Amino acid sequence: MVQIPKTPASSAPRSVPTSADVARLAGVSRATVSYVLNNSSAVRISEPTRRRVHEAARELGYVPHAAARSLRAGHSRTVLMPAPGFPVGPLYSRFIGELQWALGRLDYTVVQYGTAGPQGDDAARAWAELRPVAVLVPGSGLGPQGVEILKRSGARAVVTLGPEPVDGAHALLMDHEAVGHRAGRHLYDRGRRRIGVVLPAEPGLEVFSAPRLEGVRRAVRGTDATVTELHLAYEEHSAARLAARWRSLGLDAVFAYNDEYAMLLMRALQDEGVAVPAETAVIGADDLMLGRLLRPRLSTVHLELPSGRELAALVDRAVHDPGARPERHEVLGATVVHRESS
Amino acid sequence: MVQIPKTPASSAPRSVPTSADVARLAGVSRATVSYVLNNSSAVRISEPTRRRVHEAARELGYVPHAAARSLRAGHSRTVLMPAPGFPVGPLYSRFIGELQWALGRLDYTVVQYGTAGPQGDDAARAWAELRPVAVLVPGSGLGPQGVEILKRSGARAVVTLGPEPVDGAHALLMDHEAVGHRAGRHLYDRGRRRIGVVLPAEPGLEVFSAPRLEGVRRAVRGTDATVTELHLAYEEHSAARLAARWRSLGLDAVFAYNDEYAMLLMRALQDEGVAVPAETAVIGADDLMLGRLLRPRLSTVHLELPSGRELAALVDRAVHDPGARPERHEVLGATVVHRESS
DNA sequence: TTGAAAGCGATACCAA
DNA sequence: TTGGTATCGCTTTCAA
Numbered sequence: 134m135v136q137i138p139k140t141p142a143s144s145a146p147r148s149v150p151t152s153a154d155v156a157r158l159a160g161v162s163r164a165t166v167s168y169v170l171n172n173s174s175a176v177r178i179s180e181p182t183r184r185r186v187h188e189a190a191r192e193l194g195y196v197p198h199a200a201a202r203s204l205r206a207g208h209s210r211t212v213l214m215p216a217p218g219f220p221v222g223p224l225y226s227r228f229i230g231e232l233q234w235a236l237g238r239l240d241y242t243v244v245q246y247g248t249a250g251p252q253g254d255d256a257a258r259a260w261a262e263l264r265p266v267a268v269l270v271p272g273s274g275l276g277p278q279g280v281e282i283l284k285r286s287g288a289r290a291v292v293t294l295g296p297e298p299v300d301g302a303h304a305l306l307m308d309h310e311a312v313g314h315r316a317g318r319h320l321y322d323r324g325r326r327r328i329g330v331v332l333p334a335e336p337g338l339e340v341f342s343a344p345r346l347e348g349v350r351r352a353v354r355g356t357d358a359t360v361t362e363l364h365l366a367y368e369e370h371s372a373a374r375l376a377a378r379w380r381s382l383g384l385d386a387v388f389a390y391n392d393e394y395a396m397l398l399m400r401a402l403q404d405e406g407v408a409v410p411a412e413t414a415v416i417g418a419d420d421l422m423l424g425r426l427l428r429p430r431l432s433t434v435h436l437e438l439p440s441g442r443e444l445a446a447l448v449d450r451a452v453h454d455p456g457a458r459p460e461r462h463e464v465l466g467a468t469v470v471h472r473e474s475s
Numbered sequence: 476m477v478q479i480p481k482t483p484a485s486s487a488p489r490s491v492p493t494s495a496d497v498a499r500l501a502g503v504s505r506a507t508v509s510y511v512l513n514n515s516s517a518v519r520i521s522e523p524t525r526r527r528v529h530e531a532a533r534e535l536g537y538v539p540h541a542a543a544r545s546l547r548a549g550h551s552r553t554v555l556m557p558a559p560g561f562p563v564g565p566l567y568s569r570f571i572g573e574l575q576w577a578l579g580r581l582d583y584t585v586v587q588y589g590t591a592g593p594q595g596d597d598a599a600r601a602w603a604e605l606r607p608v609a610v611l612v613p614g615s616g617l618g619p620q621g622v623e624i625l626k627r628s629g630a631r632a633v634v635t636l637g638p639e640p641v642d643g644a645h646a647l648l649m650d651h652e653a654v655g656h657r658a659g660r661h662l663y664d665r666g667r668r669r670i671g672v673v674l675p676a677e678p679g680l681e682v683f684s685a686p687r688l689e690g691v692r693r694a695v696r697g698t699d700a701t702v703t704e705l706h707l708a709y710e711e712h713s714a715a716r717l718a719a720r721w722r723s724l725g726l727d728a729v730f731a732y733n734d735e736y737a738m739l740l741m742r743a744l745q746d747e748g749v750a751v752p753a754e755t756a757v758i759g760a761d762d763l764m765l766g767r768l769l770r771p772r773l774s775t776v777h778l779e780l781p782s783g784r785e786l787a788a789l790v791d792r793a794v795h796d797p798g799a800r801p802e803r804h805e806v807l808g809a810t811v812v813h814r815e816s817s
Numbered sequence: 818t819t820g821a822a823a824g825c826g827a828t829a830c831c832a833a
Numbered sequence: 834t835t836g837g838t839a840t841c842g843c844t845t846t847c848a849a
Binding site: 149150194196197198199200201202203204209216218219220221223226227229230233234236237238242243244245246247248249258259261262263264281282285286287367368369393396397400422423425426 | 491492536538539540541542543544545546551558560561562563565568569571572575576578579580584585586587588589590591592600601603604605606623624627628629709710711735738739742764765767768
């Protein structure tokens, strides 16, 4: 074995230092290095030795190898979640941020796994390769099979955040059907009977839009009100086209999927001379700042996501007691905020 | 060693299957399992054996252990990037998505590391523990020290995306100073002389807002125009307060940081009876859909982020040739889109 | 065509 | 107080 000389200048591509290198430089064994660097309380190491080890580690720029460590330990504290595959709003961003912070406090490392390529069970297998201690899956896309794969690979907790519970996994149920229901109910109560529901043309949003539509349907079931699906892309001319044939649709209200689509559509309607809310009532969802700034002020369905702290606590509980019966929580608070557009 | 009996029902908490288990069940050696499952072309395995191995792997629900694999291999194909610590706009979301997809095509695994706790060099050390083959760092917050730590730990490429290059790392320079400069220039050219610049009160945005402000300053340096800093939180009443004292500020133009703050402020100004653009010109940045829908239509600075494909290619190049001189690319295309508000 | 065994880096048990 | 060493799961060289 060649001893690589320590170069004073830092341009030589040295090989990655290991704990053995630290041990060599400090003149102690690898065991001692491990004890010192991990502050092992089981063993008492003399102060001079500690110093020498720390010194050597610093000098070499030693950083422990997570893979080796968790291989040896037989477990990691990695919480994996697939990265969202579509632009997320401020609500969700904040939620993720909070969650990461809260899990960080509990000494977990959160890792968002790049969403590309594998789908369904293959995705679950890819995640399982990392042997995360817990997996958080937003949206649907994970089936009972996937849950089984993850658990078999050592995941002590699998939590889904989505419209439906999945066998074997804890579920934070985000009932988007209820969002639609609230919106539909509100419009119906305001005397509207011919209700349009916007379905975004952008892919990946069906998970949310389909249940929202269904919620509106349920809200007016058994009444004389009708529900009409409206496909709308998030583009000005798509909205203009829809607005152009608006009067032929004979609608007196529209649930616009969310505030952004609502703004897009409302603008197009106004440009077309359709009076809001007189001729057509408009309601969005998400309660973005945006809506408050529009004229008329946009009515919306305010959504309350679970706090990151709560979810972090759930994860921690589940990790400690993997055998427990899967928890099921209804977490999407949906309340109508009535402003001027409806 | 206790042989765990195969249970027909799947509720028993079996231990995680390893390649040795697969080998045992298939009646072959672990080497053979590895050959088969990795489609090793160096060795030819008989068809019946292959089948038996695949069968056994499927039956046990075997998933390889990434840590063990990369430990043995001495490298991984993980590209790490810290997860953004603040709500990101659609621009950045799309960029990340593209990037993940493009790197996925090149067989890298993208992992967003949860931003909590460690800062500065400690963060770099935490990332280094995962031994990523490449690290992508948006924003500032990584210094030359951090780069050195990462490289010493085997990262073959470190790429920063931010306002300033960092020694030793490739840099995708996002020149926010230029954004401010374009905006300032535009306002000046439109005859405005008393220019306000919005600085968001929200933390974490200084990285962008400071250089944008500086850009405006530079644009009017040596002229008779003045620049006034305006602190604004992303809340209605903050905007209302600012609007209430607007006339006392004597400004005839404002660069509102971005389109969202611009919308917020413009609405407040209009509510206060300040005519836009007659009395005060307003320009935002980011060219969101939003701005097109406002009345007057919002002038903005359109930003062009690098395509994910380009960045993926840069990463791949850098990984293949770690010794190469750090590349430096100006990637933030900034062009004024003049609409009606200025 | 298949198997035995070394070794990646870190940890923790048992001795000394 | 410190060191030697087996071990985690996997890949790969060398032999058989």
